[in-house]
Amino acid sequence: xxxxxxxxxxxxxxxxxxxxxxxxxxxxxxxxxxxxxxxxxxxxxxxxxxxxxxxxxxxxxxxxxxxxxxxxxxxxxxxxxxxxxxxxxxxxxxxxxxxxxxxxxxxxxxxxxxxxxxxxxxxxxxxxxxxxxxxxxxxxxxxxxxxxxxxxxxxxxxxxxxxxxxxxxxxxxxxxxxxxxxxxxxxxxxxxxxxxxxxxxxxxxxxxxxxxxxxxxxxxxxxxxxxxxxxxxxxxxxxxxxxxxxxxxxxxxxxxxxxxxxxxxxxxxxxxxxxxxxxxxxxxxxxxxxxxxxxxxxxxxxxxxxxxxxxxxxxxxxxxxxxxxxxxxxxxxxx
Amino acid sequence: xxxxxxxxxxxxxxxxxxxxxxxxxxxxxxxxxxxxxxxxxxxxxxxxxxxxxxxxxxxxxxxxxxxxxxxxxxxxxxxxxxxxxxxxxxxxxxxxxxxxxxxxxxxxxxxxxxxxxxxxxxxxxxxxxxxxxxxxxxxxxxxxxxxxxxxxxxxxxxxxxxxxxxxxxxxxxxxxxxxxxxxxxxxxxxxxxxxxxxxxxxxxxxxxxxxxxxxxxxxxxxxxxxxxxxxxxxxxxxxxxxxxxxxxxxxxxxxxxxxxxxxxxxxxxxxxxxxxxxxxxxxxxxxxxxxxxxxxxxxxxxxxxxxxx
Numbered sequence: 001x002x003x004x005x006x007x008x009x010x011x012x013x014x015x016x017x018x019x020x021x022x023x024x025x026x027x028x029x030x031x032x033x034x035x036x037x038x039x040x041x042x043x044x045x046x047x048x049x050x051x052x053x054x055x056x057x058x059x060x061x062x063x064x065x066x067x068x069x070x071x072x073x074x075x076x077x078x079x080x081x082x083x084x085x086x087x088x089x090x091x092x093x094x095x096x097x098x099x100x101x102x103x104x105x106x107x108x109x110x111x112x113x114x115x116x117x118x119x120x121x122x123x124x125x126x127x128x129x130x131x132x133x134x135x136x137x138x139x140x141x142x143x144x145x146x147x148x149x150x151x152x153x154x155x156x157x158x159x160x161x162x163x164x165x166x167x168x169x170x171x172x173x174x175x176x177x178x179x180x181x182x183x184x185x186x187x188x189x190x191x192x193x194x195x196x197x198x199x200x201x202x203x204x205x206x207x208x209x210x211x212x213x214x215x216x217x218x219x220x221x222x223x224x225x226x227x228x229x230x231x232x233x234x235x236x237x238x239x240x241x242x243x244x245x246x247x248x249x250x251x252x253x254x255x256x257x258x259x260x261x262x263x264x265x266x267x268x269x270x271x272x273x274x275x276x277x278x279x280x281x282x283x284x285x286x287x288x289x290x291x292x293x294x295x296x297x298x299x300x301x302x303x304x305x306x307x308x309x310x311x312x313x314x315x316x317x318x319x320x321x322x323x324x325x326x327x328x329x330x331x332x333x334x335x
Numbered sequence: 336x337x338x339x340x341x342x343x344x345x346x347x348x349x350x351x352x353x354x355x356x357x358x359x360x361x362x363x364x365x366x367x368x369x370x371x372x373x374x375x376x377x378x379x380x381x382x383x384x385x386x387x388x389x390x391x392x393x394x395x396x397x398x399x400x401x402x403x404x405x406x407x408x409x410x411x412x413x414x415x416x417x418x419x420x421x422x423x424x425x426x427x428x429x430x431x432x433x434x435x436x437x438x439x440x441x442x443x444x445x446x447x448x449x450x451x452x453x454x455x456x457x458x459x460x461x462x463x464x465x466x467x468x469x470x471x472x473x474x475x476x477x478x479x480x481x482x483x484x485x486x487x488x489x490x491x492x493x494x495x496x497x498x499x500x501x502x503x504x505x506x507x508x509x510x511x512x513x514x515x516x517x518x519x520x521x522x523x524x525x526x527x528x529x530x531x532x533x534x535x536x537x538x539x540x541x542x543x544x545x546x547x548x549x550x551x552x553x554x555x556x557x558x559x560x561x562x563x564x565x566x567x568x569x570x571x572x573x574x575x576x577x578x579x580x581x582x583x584x585x586x587x588x589x590x591x592x593x594x595x596x597x598x599x600x601x602x603x604x605x606x607x608x609x610x611x612x613x614x615x616x617x618x619x620x621x622x623x624x625x626x627x628x629x630x631x632x633x634x635x636x637x638x639x640x641x642x643x644x
Contacts, residue, residue, distance in 0.1 A: 014475070015475075015478060015479065015482055018475070018478075018479040018482070019479065019482050019483070022479060023491070026491050026492060026494075026495045027495070029495040029496070030494070030495050137620060137623050137624060137627070138616075138620060140567075140568075140619075140623060141567055141571070141616055141619035141620040141623050142612075142615075142616045142619070142620075143571050143574060143575065143578075143591070143594075143612055143615050143616065143619075145575065145578050145591075145594065145612075146594055146608065146611075146612030146613075146615065146616065147612075149594070149597075149598075149601060149608045149609075149612070150608070150609065150612070152601070152602065153601070153602050153605050153608075153609075156602065157601075157602030157605075158602075268484070269484035269485060269486075270484075272484045272486075272487065273484050273485065273486030273487065273575075276486065276487075276490075276579070277575065277578065277579075281598075291487075291490075292579055295490055295494065295579045295580060295581060296579060296580040298494070300494065303490065303491060303494050304491065306487070307483065307487050307488070307490075307491040310483070310484060310487050311482055311483040311484075311487070311488075314482065314483065314484055315482045318482075
């Protein structure tokens with residue numbers, strides 16, 4: 001077991017080095033002269049040369065890479081052109097809002113995905129199954145930025161049931177910053193009115209964000225459940241006279257849930273990508289909206305920093321998923 | 336029923352081949368309700384896209400409106416008998432633009448998948464067949480591309496290449512090829528153990544011959560099924576990049592860019608976003624269903640012989 005963990009850790013370390021190398025290469029591929037970009041369009045040749053000197057752009061590429069790795073390890077990604085603040089500070093400021101959204105969406109997509117996927121498998125071939133599969137295909141095929149807009153049109157513009165966007169109503173003072181999660185902070189401040197307001201603002205973004213990963217979960221659980229239901233131990237359980245509900249819940253579903261762990265990484269990727277669009281449309285002040293704005297404004301430093309940070313987080317999550325899978329399912333071959 | 340079965344009565348081999356291909360297609364399209372729906376949607380989309388391309392190439396248009404021509408007097412008109420999908424902020428007909436967008440989306444998608452499938456399949460074949468240190472190196476490179484969430488990597492690459500349609504195509508191909516490599520490699524690893532490969536080798540078949548004549552025909556149905564499903568995902572991703580301002584540039588009638596353009600006119604001019612997005616969803620659902628139906632119909636796990644190829 002220890003050898004397995006160590007080997008995965010070494011592989012992950014190499015992967016992380018590769019990720020840094022790739023982001024560095026992408027940053028160097030950027031169109032235009034980075035020094036010119038930083039110095040500004042109207043700066044004279046000396047000023048640009050000074051910036052080149054300061055950034056070490058004339059150094060050999062290997063030296064530049066070492067500097068880059070050093071900066072990354074110190075959490076120094078330069079400044080954002082839009083916010084004019086260090087990008088690492090920006091990331092810390094905007095991260096909690098996104099995390100709040102992603103956690104709730106992940107939870108909802110998991111619960112609904114497991115329930116609907118298992119239901120479809122149990123009712124295989126029946127109208128329920130066809131309906132659930134339809135939901136899954138549609139959920140995977142509908143662009144989330146479009147769905148977000150349509151929901152906004154229906155629930156805000158037409159029905160007036162839910163707010164347009166943001167985390168709280170306009171002019172509402174947020175609760176004191178503790179966790180950065182609006183819901184939890186409102187609770188800590190004892191402001192139930194704020195909690196309700198915050199929840200109302202979360203309904204639409206969370207729903208749209210949860211749909212694609214729910215669709216994937218449905219498919220995985222359905223396939224895996226169908227496979228498990230065909231196995232001998234299910235027949236044994238049935239022939240012992242155990243009620244169908246109990247067979248489904250205690251015998252089949254437990255085994256069918258194992259593959260969910262393997263799609264955890266994939267779903268995280270979907271949620272991160274989804275947040276970019278959804279936060280832009282619902283004006284959610286998180287990392288997703290920050291990324292979308294950086295892309296439209298060609299804020300290269302910010303784009304590259306986010307790419308790197310997200311990739312590192314994603315790689316570490318996948319590493320943990322790998323490890324946990326072998327813990328959860330002892331049948332997994334470790335070698 | 337295989338595509339290669341020729342009917343002696345129809346004369347030439349080629350004729351028989353075309354006939355049985357059509358017969359196979361008909362058999363597949365009518366194999367289930369899902370297949371029928373999928374084939375209908377996809378045929379409709381492909382025919383529309385081809386007509387739209389024909390119209391573009393010959394400088395005519397399919398509807399009574401030019402997708403690029405502005406008309407200040409018809410700005411932001413709601414859908415009507417004249418403009419079925421309304422008009423945009425500079426008076427262009429939305430229906431004409433949605434139709435013109437079909438060939439843009441489909442051609443980007445096909446280009447991306449062609450590149451991704453060729454690179455991915457080649458790397459997968461080599462890694463699986465050669466094995467050893469080559470396999471190790473190639474698979475670590477593949478892992479590296481999978482270490483980023485797809486959209487983030489695609490956006491970073493598209494940014495680095497300066498945006499625009501070509502950058503988007505490169506960026507999406509870079510995101511999609513590793514999946515083909517993984518798929519093909521694992522298939523090749525299991526095929527390699529089988530007797531017919533050993534037999535060919537004993538008969539003195541060269542490596543090239545083994546790869547091209549024995550392995551490739553066995554794996555390409557997998558590639559086709561995967562690519563069919565992926566058409567929808569590539570269109571989603573491409574329109575997403577355009578929505579963020581990285582893909583098609585104005586005035587190109589690209590669906591994602593059209594939705595982004597409409598943001599400043601929401602919620603008043605709902606038609607600007609609803610129709611292009613509906614088009615993306617329709618195409619994606621069509622190709623997703625088609626991929627699923629093909630997989631069920633061919634069941635690539637059974638191997639190519641049963642797949643009718």
